[in-house]
Amino acid sequence: MIIAVSGTPGVGKTTVSKLLAERLGYEYVDLKELAISAGIAEPIGEELEIDVERLPEVAESMLRKKRVIVDGHLSHLIPADIVIVLRADPRILGERLRNRGYSPSKVADNVEAELIDLILVEAIERNERVLEVDTTGKNPEKVVEEITRLLREGVTKRVGVVDWTEHYDEIVEYLHIGRHGQNEGG
Ligand SMILES: Nc1ncnc2c1ncn2[C@@H]1O[C@H](COP(=O)(O)OP(=O)(O)OP(=O)(O)O)[C@@H](O)[C@H]1O
Ligand SMILES: [Mg+2]
16 A cells, blocks of 8 residues: 655645654655665755656555555655645745745745646646645644545545635745746836
8 A cells, every 4th residue: 555645845745744654554655765775866966856757667666565655746656546645825835945945946936836736736647546635724633634534534536625826916925926026126
């Protein structure tokens, strides 16, 4: 049983995955570390470039028959039995990533990805079984409780739980477009 936990960087994947693994008695797997140990990851500057072409087969051969929680923003690309896509209000995500010291450009890339449901869409394209979970205003314990309840109830698909475009006016300051506006004095 492979449970993938994906979502935009900073959304809370590692926090939730470790707790979920503990609750379910599953092994926790960091997908980045798996890729490194399989020799399909290459450091490019400060980033780690993972060969996403080879990732699905490599992950499957390494994880097959195990009971694992796979943590990573590429985990929805592997053949998982179910994919959990964590969501967070882009305004919270933007603040979190700023506090991490990410450049405005990197914050913008990630806030934009969250705004347009990028990972959710990619997950749905590849997997029939996707559970979308909004973490906004919930502590990690509560998020894990929600996931374990859905799994217990046998829910295999639940998507469309958030729409961040409702808050677009407050999100735009984190985006490339908002920053350009500021540079131009608008
Ligand atoms: N449900 C939550 N409520 C409040 N804060 C949270 C929650 N989940 C995680 N956080 C906090 O948000 C930050 C990012 O969490 P975490 O490292 O788990 O995210 P991530 O998705 O694994 O990030 P990355 O993609 O960079 O690995 C941490 O400081 C964590 O304590
Ligand atoms: Mg993480």
